[in-house]
Amino acid sequence: MKEEQFTADESLQIIREMVAKTKHDIASDRVIYLMWGYGVAISSLLHYGFQFILDMPQNIAASVWLSMPVLGIINGVYFTRKSKKINVKTYIDRAMSSVWLSFIAALLVFLFSAPTVGWEIIYPALMVLYGIGASISGGILKFKPLIFGGAISMAIAFVAFHFSFEIQLLLLAAAIIASFIIPAHQLPRKKL
Structure with missing residues (x-):
């Protein structure tokens, strides 16, 4: 078997192509953090306003959360289209996929457990979950605002564990603003 010899220019070009393929498209992360961040924050504040300011029944006020499955469908379509365009999945892409697929699985466990254990336990647990997802993502991306936002x-x-459900709705909005919205606005709009 004969080894192929490359010129210095060809070798540099191969290295440039490899580096370009390992860059992570942070702009897509930015879009997702903003979409989910604003979706959760707005839903939480609307739920609070409808139930505790306008005195609507809890089941009607909580219907604002039905926007989340719609965001899930949008998210699914977005990533399906994006994955069809990508030729190479980088280590960062795979790590971020693992983090957020695990996040979704844990989120579903918490949400389906809520009727049994109560929302006053689930909402703080969701805040912890948002924090873990943001902190791990920040570590993978080497982006401190996500790490700090997750810790906040x-x-x-x-x-939140020490307050009533009413206050937890407001604290949930604060947690998602700290962990998703503020860091997302600071994320670069280009590849890392």
């Missing part, structure tokens, strides 16, 4: 979300969760 977990600290807010600790406080």
